Each structure stands twice: as C-alpha cells, then as structure tokens.
Amino acid sequence: MAEPFFQTVIPDDQLNSLLRQGRVPEPPPEFWDELPSRVVHRLGQETQLAAREQWPAALRWGFGLAAACAVVALLFLWAAQSSKPRETAELAASQKMFREIQEVFPDRLRGIVIEGQKITVLLAEEPRRAAAGPLLVELCGRGPCQRVITFSGETVAFEGDRLEVLAGARGEVLVVGPRFVWSSATPRKHPADLVIRAQALEESL
C-alpha cells in the first residue's frame, strides 16, 4: 500500500520547525520571580522539619542508651550488693568451722576444703604447730570452684594438680603449681584456665 501523501513530503527539518512554532503559554509574570524564593522557602522548611525529626530520633537513641546503661549499672550494683553479704556469710561460716575443727584437733588440722556443699578436712598424723595464721585460697578452673583454708607449706589437690600454698615474706600468698607460680601481690596474672584469690584468713572478713 502506498504511503499517504503527508508521510513522504514533510521533511524532518520542516516537522521540527512546525513543532517549535508551537509556543508555550507564559505563566503569570510573577511566577518567575516567586518560584525561586518559594522553592528555597519550602526547602528551608523541609530542612528544619528534617532536623526536628532527627533530634527526637537522636534524643530517643540517647535516652534509650542512657536507660540501658542505667539498667546494666543497677544490675551490677544489685549483684554486687546481693553477692557480698552472701560471700561474707559463707566466709564467716568457713572461718567458724575451721576454728571449731581446730579446737577438736589442736595442731593437727592442716586445712579444710569446701567445694559446694562438700567439706573435706585435712589432718596431719602428728601434731605440728603452724608458724603463721591460716590462709584462705579460692580456686576456680574448668569445673566447680573450691575454697581452701590451710596453712603455709601445705599442698592441696585441684583438678588433677597438686598446688602448694605458701605465705610470702611481705604477707602475700603464693600458690605454686606444676607450671606456674601465682602471687596475691600480682593477683591479675592468672595461669591459663585458672582463677585464684588468696589472702590471710583474718583479712578476708
């Protein structure tokens, strides 16, 4: 089928010219002056709004974080407050028990080992007067913790190892294992997989 007349005779440049002669109506004269300031005004409003929205968000995060910190701090305080009396009471009970057993076996008591509810009393075959006061040693490893009240020079078994407890010249307590020497003078230097606390029993309460 032959193309219609106008398809073949309107060249591109004449069509373009015709299209460009289609004028665009002018907006009201004030439009060109007002548009830039209107845009800037609206942008300013949106920026302020965004800033206002950001502040409450930041405040919400801040308050949330502060509240979380406060809760954590309160939990720590509560744990510290609630564990301290319990620990003190347990120590007092241990000390009382040690004194009572010592009265029954004068100069023969070498120590007591408390592991949970289990108490083991260590007695010497022959009476032997201790050169210094009793020492309190707490040992925590892979298994349950163990509290020992003993004298300098005594040996205690803990998780398959034999540990020697010694009183140092400056009042510190030394715990000597097969691969380590721990001192209460540098209490943070724990051997691997073992946490030790030690001091004179009198000082523990």
Next chain:
Amino acid sequence: MADAGDEAEWICGSRAGDPAAFEPLVRRYQRMIFVLAYRMTGAPESAEDLTQEVFMRAFQELPHYREEAKFATWLHQIAINHCLNFKKRAARQAGLIAGWTEEQTRRVSGHGTGDVDLAASVQEALLALDERQRAAVILTVYDGLSHAEAARALRCSEATVSWRVFMARRKLRRLLAPQWRNRFSKP
C-alpha cells in the same frame, strides 16, 4: 551572566544542604523545566506545580549528581521522569484540556490567532503521542539533546530513543499535515 564556575559553586553549596545556594540554579533553569513540563502535560497549572516539584526533587537528589553529566542534562533526567510519574496529571488534564484553547488565548500575547491555533494544534498532537514517545520528542527536538543523552535521561537504550522518535514523527506528520500545508505548501 553567571558562568560555569558560579554554577559549580551553587551546586557545591546546595549539595552541602544550603537552600539559598540553590536559588540561582532555580532562576537559571526554571524556564527550561517549565517548558518541558508544559510540553509533557499540556496544562499550564500542572507545569507550574511540576516545575516547583522538580526543583525540590533535584535538591534532594543533588548528593547523587555525578559531574560527568552536565547539570542541565541531569536536571532534564529528573524532570522528565518526574513528569512521567506525575500520576495526577491525567485526572487534571481531563478538566484542563477542555479549557486549553481559552487558556492559550488569554496567555499567549503578542501573537496572531494563527499562532494560537498552531500552538494548540502542536500541543494537541504532542499530547496524542504515547507519553514515552512524547518525552523522546521533547528532549531531542525541543531541548536539543542527542539520542544518547536522551537515552540517559529516559534510562533506556539509544536505539529505544531512536525508535520512539521515529514512531512519534510518523504520528506527528499525520496529525500536523494540515498545519504543514498551511505553512509550507502555500504558493
């Protein structure tokens, strides 16, 4: 007359979030965007609203502007896509196109009735096109973008732009044949 250096400064200031730095950019390009919006919608009021919205959008999008493209081309891209997405347009057009000729008569000043008729015919022909074909014609014929630049603005291939322009020209030739005969074929 502001130069490219000024424009770069305005862009930089606007990118930093300073709306005042954006004002000269609006002043420089507002007519270009208004004309484009009008060609796309055929409704002066819609074109006015769209022009403002395009600049609002452009300010928000400025952090994504890569300077390998000219600012004007980038602005074209935002404007044409904003016009294509202007959902209310159809509803508003329904009422506005009816009064289009009267609007033209009121607004186009300094031109004879023939100009008004031609303007109305051209705009009607443009509005009769598929909107993507219309966008391709507006960018290439009116705004002088190359097919490659128009393709970037329309986010399609250059071949697609060429095809849309070709199809649009076919339809425009048919629709504007009487006006062409009046203008170019008179003895």
